[in-house]
Amino acid sequence: MEKFIKGSPEECWPWLAAVNAKGYGVIRDEDTMRLAHRIAWVFENGSIPDGLCVLHSCDTPACVNPKHLFLGTNMDNTTDMIQKGRMAVGSKIKSSVLTDDDVREIRLLYCPFIVTQEYLAERFGVTRATISRIINRQQWQHL
Numbered sequence: 714m715e716k717f718i719k720g721s722p723e724e725c726w727p728w729l730a731a732v733n734a735k736g737y738g739v740i741r742d743e744d745t746m747r748l749a750h751r752i753a754w755v756f757e758n759g760s761i762p763d764g765l766c767v768l769h770s771c772d773t774p775a776c777v778n779p780k781h782l783f784l785g786t787n788m789d790n791t792t793d794m795i796q797k798g799r800m801a802v803g804s805k806i807k808s809s810v811l812t813d814d815d816v817r818e819i820r821l822l823y824c825p826f827i828v829t830q831e832y833l834a835e836r837f838g839v840t841r842a843t844i845s846r847i848i849n850r851q852q853w854q855h856l
Contacts, residue, residue, distance in 0.1 A: 716740075716749070717777050725776040736774035753777040754784075766790055772797060802855050810839055816853045823848050 716730040717738070728738030728749045738749030754767045757779035761767060768790050771781040785793070794800040804812045811819075815837055822828045823844075830844040837844070846852040 720778075722778070722780045724778070725771050725773045725781060726778040727773070728775040728777050732775060738775050738777060749777050750774075750782055753779050754782050757782075768793060772799065803853055811837060811847075811853075813853075813856055816847055816856050819844060819847050820856075 717726045717728050719726050730749075731739050731741075733739050733746075733748075739746045740749055740752055741747075748767075750769065751761060751767045754761060761784065764786065765784045766787060766789075767782050768785045769776055769781055770783060771778070773781070791800065795802075803809065803816070819833050819837065823830065823833060830841045830848070833844045834841040843852070
């Protein structure tokens with residue numbers, strides 16, 4: 714109890730002890746580091762079924778308020794991040810070579826047998842496979 718501030722059920726209860734690089738509270742349990750929000754879930758609700766994660770409705774990694782936690786799959790977590798704008802996509806990804814405008818231009822320029830994927834790949838400094846995935850909307854779907 715001394716490692717977090719317990720407020721009302723509506724408020725986040727911030728973890729005050731150690732946190733990991735992503736801001737999640739951590740607890741050492743013998744030789745294992747455990748996430749504080751998962752421990753909070755177990756204390757309040759019991760065990761976490763295999764294959765499920767403990768997710769935050771408040772989007773505050775250090776929060777251990779059980780009322781702000783819910784169970785979901787990795788896919789649920791990813792969907793939640795995308796819907797709430799917390800997952801980097803497109804040019805917001807640090808390693809991205811292309812900009813949103815580049816992708817729009819690639820889609821406008823591509824014309825089979827006239828402006829080829831190989832030409833676009835060379836022009837924009839990416840692989841032909843990347844150009845193919847952009848044209849077929851397997852990448853950069855948000856545009």
